[in-house]
Amino acid sequence: MSNPLLYDIKFLQGVGPARAQLLAKELNIHTFKDLLYTFPFRYVDKSRFYTIAEIESTSAYVLLKGKILSVSEVGEKKGRRLVALFSDGTAKIELVFFQGIKWLSTSLRLNTEYVVFGKPSIFNNTINMVHPELELASTYSQERQSAMVGIYSSSEKLRNSGITNKVFTKLVKNLLNYILPTLEETLPEYIIREHNLISLKDALLNIHTPTSAVALESARYRLKFEELFILQIRLLRQKSVRMNASQGILMPKVGEKFNAVYKKLPFDLTGAQKRVIKEIRSDIISGKQMNRLLQGDVGSGKTMVALLTSLLAVDNGYQSCIMAPTEVLANQHYKSISKMVEGTSVSVELLTGSTKVKERRRIHEALISGETDILIGTHALIEKDVVFKNFGFAVIDEQHRFGVEQRSRLWSKSERLPHVLVMTATPIPRTLAMTLYGDLDVSVIDELPPGRKAINTIHITDNRRVELFNFMRKEISLGRQVFVVYPLIKESEKMDYKNLEEGFDLIKSAFPPPQYCVAVVHGKQKPEDKDFDMQLFASGKANILVATSVIEVGVDVPNASVMVIESAERFGLSQLHQLRGRVGRGSEKSYCILVTGYKLSNEAKNRVELMCSTQDGFVLAEADLKMRGPGDMQGTQQSGLPIDLHISNLSKDTPILEKARGVAISVLEDDPSLILMKNKLIIRQLEDSDNNEILDFSKIS
Ligand code: ADP
Ligand code: MG
Numbered sequence: 001m002s003n004p005l006l007y008d009i010k011f012l013q014g015v016g017p018a019r020a021q022l023l024a025k026e027l028n029i030h031t032f033k034d035l036l037y038t039f040p041f042r043y044v045d046k047s048r049f050y051t052i053a054e055i056e057s058t059s060a061y062v063l064l065k066g067k068i069l070s071v072s073e074v075g076e077k078k079g080r081r082l083v084a085l086f087s088d089g090t091a092k093i094e095l096v097f098f099q100g101i102k103w104l105s106t107s108l109r110l111n112t113e114y115v116v117f118g119k120p121s122i123f124n125n126t127i128n129m130v131h132p133e134l135e136l137a138s139t140y141s142q143e144r145q146s147a148m149v150g151i152y153s154s155s156e157k158l159r160n161s162g163i164t165n166k167v168f169t170k171l172v173k174n175l176l177n178y179i180l181p182t183l184e185e186t187l188p189e190y191i192i193r194e195h196n197l198i199s200l201k202d203a204l205l206n207i208h209t210p211t212s213a214v215a216l217e218s219a220r221y222r223l224k225f226e227e228l229f230i231l232q233i234r235l236l237r238q239k240s241v242r243m244n245a246s247q248g249i250l251m252p253k254v255g256e257k258f259n260a261v262y263k264k265l266p267f268d269l270t271g272a273q274k275r276v277i278k279e280i281r282s283d284i285i286s287g288k289q290m291n292r293l294l295q296g297d298v299g300s301g302k303t304m305v306a307l308l309t310s311l312l313a314v315d316n317g318y319q320s321c322i323m324a325p326t327e328v329l330a331n332q333h334y335k336s337i338s339k340m341v342e343g344t345s346v347s348v349e350l351l352t353g354s355t356k357v358k359e360r361r362r363i364h365e366a367l368i369s370g371e372t373d374i375l376i377g378t379h380a381l382i383e384k385d386v387v388f389k390n391f392g393f394a395v396i397d398e399q400h401r402f403g404v405e406q407r408s409r410l411w412s413k414s415e416r417l418p419h420v421l422v423m424t425a426t427p428i429p430r431t432l433a434m435t436l437y438g439d440l441d442v443s444v445i446d447e448l449p450p451g452r453k454a455i456n457t458i459h460i461t462d463n464r465r466v467e468l469f470n471f472m473r474k475e476i477s478l479g480r481q482v483f484v485v486y487p488l489i490k491e492s493e494k495m496d497y498k499n500l501e502e503g504f505d506l507i508k509s510a511f512p513p514p515q516y517c518v519a520v521v522h523g524k525q526k527p528e529d530k531d532f533d534m535q536l537f538a539s540g541k542a543n544i545l546v547a548t549s550v551i552e553v554g555v556d557v558p559n560a561s562v563m564v565i566e567s568a569e570r571f572g573l574s575q576l577h578q579l580r581g582r583v584g585r586g587s588e589k590s591y592c593i594l595v596t597g598y599k600l601s602n603e604a605k606n607r608v609e610l611m612c613s614t615q616d617g618f619v620l621a622e623a624d625l626k627m628r629g630p631g632d633m634q635g636t637q638q639s640g641l642p643i644d645l646h647i648s649n650l651s652k653d654t655p656i657l658e659k660a661r662g663v664a665i666s667v668l669e670d671d672p673s674l675i676l677m678k679n680k681l682i683i684r685q686l687e688d689s690d691n692n693e694i695l696d697f698s699k700i701s
Helices: 016-027 032-038 099-108 154-158 165-182 189-195 200-208 213-247 256-263 272-282 302-315 328-343 357-369 404-410 428-436 460-477 490-510 527-538 549-555 574-579 602-613 616-628 656-668 675-690
Strands: 042-045 062-074 079-087 090-098 113-118 119-123 124-131 135-136 148-151 291-298 321-323 348-351 374-377 391-397 421-425 441-445 455-461 481-486 517-521 544-548 561-564 590-596
Touching: 016 154, 062 090, 062 099, 079 099, 113 124, 113 302, 148 165, 165 200, 165 302, 200 213, 213 428, 213 675, 256 302, 272 291, 272 421, 272 441, 291 302, 302 321, 302 328, 302 374, 302 391, 302 421, 321 328, 328 348, 328 527, 348 357, 357 561, 357 602, 391 549, 404 490, 404 616, 421 549, 455 460, 460 481, 460 517, 481 490, 490 517, 517 527, 527 544, 574 590, 574 602, 574 616, 590 602, 602 616
Parallel strands: 090 124, 291 421, 291 441, 321 374, 321 391, 348 374, 391 421, 455 590, 481 544, 481 561, 517 544, 561 590
Antiparallel strands: 042 148, 062 079, 062 113, 079 090, 113 135, 119 124
């Protein structure tokens, strides 16, 4: 039997081909199911009749019952309207109609009871209601009355084509009438019972046409719970499949190379670094494959953890790689790691896109012979011809910048699945991490190395650039260096480059040679030019580095003490925070200056104020999530989430998420393969959502 949920929406009573096309185009509604799961985004209260006397100018939609006292046509041309004076005995109100005047003037009845629904407003000192819904009281309330009326997303086109909220609601009602009687439950009966959920039918009925606020809440809860529960089941199953399938390489030994490097560290590890290294060590001696996400704010010392844990692998006879998203970063890792292993027998190599052929050949040989311990590089190190002797440990820095396919190629480098450590400087709020990376174990470095000074964050408007330049001159005269960053957003790339070029020219003329040296890096340069300018700045020769947001990913120039962010209103919080993290690494007092236009949207104002008030990456990430929603979390270059949440909101539904995760865990403990009859509905949902696959982070990272 065919499934009515999958019927083409054009077959629904009241739709037809023309409306179907509109619904598909405007709201992405193609099937009965699509409409069934298109929920109102807000509700208005129809649970009681208001009296006109209690209406205030600010009242939201209200329901009134009363009689029309008189009807008159007033105004000229466009202002022509029909005004019906309406009273419920407590006071009077004007009902105003600009359209359908002819028809209304003949059909409206005086001294007959009407039910009126609409939004009151004040005009010329009288309360009126423009285009209210109007119904004879005698025919009202025959149908099941919904106390709250759902307001659905709409569009100009839909409204112009007559699909008003009222019509849309009618379509939904037709659908509910048709589909609910035969609709099957989607959650196992025992879960519904144990967790006091309402049935799917009741939930759908009450999400569209709630009988009360309480009923609406239970409907929402049930639907959100289900969505998050199924998501967690899928994530947990992926994890257990991986855990069972993979034999983790055993790395029990703490050996000579680890100890040699550890002993010569110029500082003590922070408590958080030590804890994370212990967590990783317990993974690699567990016999299971490690798949761990390491979160740590910029400057928290993740590289050190990458190095030391790589050395654990090396001491057990395995090679390791550290993969960075850009050449600049790979170079920097190579430099700092080489320094840390100096004087020990650890062998480190660097392989990037610009490694010369001869050098490349030498590196390939050293790798295959097993001479190289740690290979550092960009995606060049996942090329086919890069062959290890005994690969066992992979570190991926700033993972979100790697494509899925690139990561899976890393797999083919070893016979057994290597242990994988993914490092990210984007602090991901717990809720999101649980969902996004439900399959990964998460470690957090929540402590910065001692002695870091707070970064003074200041907001200025762009008409104060003269002062800004003076400030920069002063800092430079003290021997410090300055970053100036311009946004680069894909959609407006051309404009952005223009801004950068103009900014660069302006800065060059304000900071002329020979007194000053200004470097510039951006995505359109040849790699040689970019490296040259980058080097100019990193070596301290250039006083100012003008850049697009490419520098975001982690250059370490301890002498840089000022970060100027131009058009700061165009950056997301996470990005601003990443950029700010480029300064404040040395012992000098550091500044982050957010330059914006004079007029800011409320949201932009909020972001700027937050940046000025806190330096805690997690606080900012939480706020970012709340403000922008998770799809945008990782900055403007990012695509959305790997998952598509329909009704739940990760920033607001944490308690439901945690509950759903707990239930998912206990269901799987009880029936790991979901073979029991009682869980058959769960399996069915997993199959249904297969074409809506979540990225499997265990296979790609
Ligand atoms: P991340 O990659 O997490 O942004 P890095 O690994 O680049 O941070 O470390 C930032 C700086 O802090 C580096 O210069 C590093 O040498 C230094 N550092 C790392 N760990 C410590 C520590 N425990 N104590 C002092 N300095 C440290
Ligand atoms: Mg780093």
